[in-house]
Amino acid sequence: MKRSMTLRIRVFNDSLEDATQLKGIDQLTFQDCKYSEEKIIEIAKDQRNKIFVAEKDREIVGFISLLQVQTLHYRGLWVDLIAVAPAYQHMGIATKLLEQGKQYSEELGVDFVSGLVAIQNIGSQGTFKKSGFRPQEKDFNLFVWERK
Template sequence: MADPVFRTARAEDLDALVQLLADDALGATRECPSYPLPTSYNRAFAAIDADANNELIVAEQDGEIAGMLQLTYIPYLTYRGSWRALVEGVRVADSRRGQGLGRKLFEWAIERSRERGCRLIQLTTDKQRPDALRFYESLGFVASHEGLKRTLAN
């Protein structure tokens, strides 16, 4: 198996990315990987792609998209006006899990966040994903805060 290549997502990757997002029990309930994709995915991709403080990253391995995550860089007044990176939309293809790809993807994302001058990197994980929580803790992430979310009606 070849080493993964990490790169910025391209518009032609969108179908594969939505397939990755939908390829687990939680994602299957909230994503719509139909063809053609709902236009909302194209609008979201265009907004992410146009925003210098957002990077949608793919892990390409053996000629296919094997993983992904989104990094959002956020300026804060706290910590003396520092920046932080927010990690969202993390997925590794089911066939690639347990082979170290997720760890390599996160090591890349942590280094990229350092390059962007971030003081910290943060993420949330669904409480229904205890394996993901253990994985993030093995990377040095600490459950230091209680996170809350509220769904807004469209």
Template sequence: MKITQTFDTTLMTKLNKTVQDEHVRLYPEVFNEYDFSSVHEALVQILKSGTHEVYLAEEDGEPAGYVWFERIEKPANAFKKEYRALYIHQISVLPSSQHKGCGTRLMEKVEERASELGIQRIELDYWSDNKSAKRFYEKQGFTVFREVVQKFV
């Protein structure tokens, strides 16, 4: 399995379909149906910021998945100490490459980048109905430190 940084927004957009479709399946009231053009334009804009990175996993020379994360740095203020983290926005592995170590290799790459950048915290969130994501992240050593709740009125 080969892991490399990518700037190929067309490929990223194609690979995004797996995760976007899962989000729509779980929460159709929240997520838009996958639309290549709008996802592509969003990714182009996101990568222009310079704080986002995307790494591609390839299996036998074929794309297998990606991880997209953002470097977040906030100065200390009256309420909080300085904050530095890598925030994982998405990890997506094609169904044919799942349960083969692809996701783990992508997460190892994020840890490697955090170490290179001198960042000690990696954060992410996932939707509560996504039980496979919960199991995967627990297996990767992630623990809950903040919870978000909602109330409809």
């Protein structure tokens, strides 16, 4: 029998406590965050960025990081990262975070919301599809340049 879970979605509050919990989830899911908690707060304060967290019993169990983009052709919102702590996966939390991102995009009045999902990440693909996203029918290559 599944217990019901009271979940609250809120804006990241730029606190050290939030940054520490966010970094912990990132480390559990991606093992990739190279930034300090202070740098995470600095990034979150950039007006182009918006981070929402999913909280259960005052503990952050997931987050979505969004980035506003604007070019000569469009205004968009990029789902940069979405992560849920392993103990809370498969409970609909990522879907709720994506829905919050879509709601935020409505407030901004952007043309679209997009996210890049790894081909092997079937779970994230399903979450995006469940939230009304669809894969692009166009073929693109992702080109990346990294500073050494």
